[in-house]
Amino acid sequence: MTNTKYEFKYASHPEDAKAYGTDELRSHFLLDNLFQDDFIKLTYSMYDRYVVGGIKPVNKDLQLETIPYFKSEFFLERREIGIINVGGTGTVIVDGTPYQLEKKEALYIGKGIKEVVFKADGNPLFYINSAPAHQSFPTKKVGKKSAEVIELGDSKYANKRILNKLIVSSIVSTCQLQMGITELVEGNVWNTMPVHTHERRMEAYFYFDLEAGQTVCHFMGQPQNTRHIFLENNQAVLSPEWSIHSGAGTSNYAFIWGMAGENLDYSDMDVCPPNLMK
Numbered sequence: 481m482t483n484t485k486y487e488f489k490y491a492s493h494p495e496d497a498k499a500y501g502t503d504e505l506r507s508h509f510l511l512d513n514l515f516q517d518d519f520i521k522l523t524y525s526m527y528d529r530y531v532v533g534g535i536k537p538v539n540k541d542l543q544l545e546t547i548p549y550f551k552s553e554f555f556l557e558r559r560e561i562g563i564i565n566v567g568g569t570g571t572v573i574v575d576g577t578p579y580q581l582e583k584k585e586a587l588y589i590g591k592g593i594k595e596v597v598f599k600a601d602g603n604p605l606f607y608i609n610s611a612p613a614h615q616s617f618p619t620k621k622v623g624k625k626s627a628e629v630i631e632l633g634d635s636k637y638a639n640k641r642i643l644n645k646l647i648v649s650s651i652v653s654t655c656q657l658q659m660g661i662t663e664l665v666e667g668n669v670w671n672t673m674p675v676h677t678h679e680r681r682m683e684a685y686f687y688f689d690l691e692a693g694q695t696v697c698h699f700m701g702q703p704q705n706t707r708h709i710f711l712e713n714n715q716a717v718l719s720p721e722w723s724i725h726s727g728a729g730t731s732n733y734a735f736i737w738g739m740a741g742e743n744l745d746y747s748d749m750d751v752c753p754p755n756l757m758k
């Protein structure tokens with residue numbers, strides 16, 4: 481019996497998205513119920529064929545399975561995957577080799593690996609992103625000490641945050657995938673402000689470590705025609721290549737950003753000054 485639930489999301493044209501109301505915005509871009517006991521939950525999106533998912537092994541180990549959309553024998557036949565643990569310390573077995581991931585540690589697994597098993601020990605929550613891959617690169621764990629850490633923003637503007645680059649080209653060889661974690665410093669609420677777009681790459685944001693009862697208002701849309709979606713803890717949102725991706729929380733929080741597309745240049749961004757947004 482399959483341990484995987486999956487759904488499909490088409491890509492939206494920016495002119496169409498301008499007319500979306502709250503329900504349509506949520507149904508096209510919001511990804512929820514990522515963590516379901518003893519299931520792998522995947523969304524296959526038409527933004528660069530990016531897959532976003534959550535894996536919560538509780539009573540049994542969960543093996544990564546292919547899904548019908550791939551028409552492949554196994555998940556990583558023509559794909560690569562990035563995994564970040566946002567729960568208790570957990571273990572991922574990659575073709576027989578165990579990798580232990582503490583909270584906020586990452587694992588990259590390249591194209592061609594046949595067996596990936598998520599162990600049901602220690603209450604882990606594995607957040608995953610996957611993109612098509614044309615070449616095999618070695619599996620690599622990125623622990624806390626190997627991350628590239630940058631301080632961004634300023635408390636004066638309520639956007640002071642720590643950005644941890646985990647799966648980026650200076651640390652791990654990948655075909656398309658880039659992933660990392662940004663943590664808002666207490667008292668600060670704005671992420672990715674000033675906003676940017678990058679038509680060369682799509683992006684997905686996954687918000688976590690948000691205090692119970694609090695929320696993040698995620699801003700999307702073209703810089704001069706913005707929309708918002710309120711997100712709860714452990715929800716994700718797709719960001720099309722034409723869209724900004726920024727958020728303001730009612731408290732501080734952390735989020736995982738992941739991207740795929742034309743290049744592996746993290747700094748390739750078209751920034752829009754705050755006073756020019758509409």
Ligand SMILES: O=C(O)C(=O)C[C@H](O)C(=O)CO
Binds near residue numbers: 632725739749
């Ligand atoms: O806080 C930030 O700024 C970010 O985390 C930005 C993301 O990493 C991003 O959008 C990369 O393109």
Ligand SMILES: [Zn+2]
Binds near residue numbers: 676677678683725749
């Ligand atoms: Zn971005």
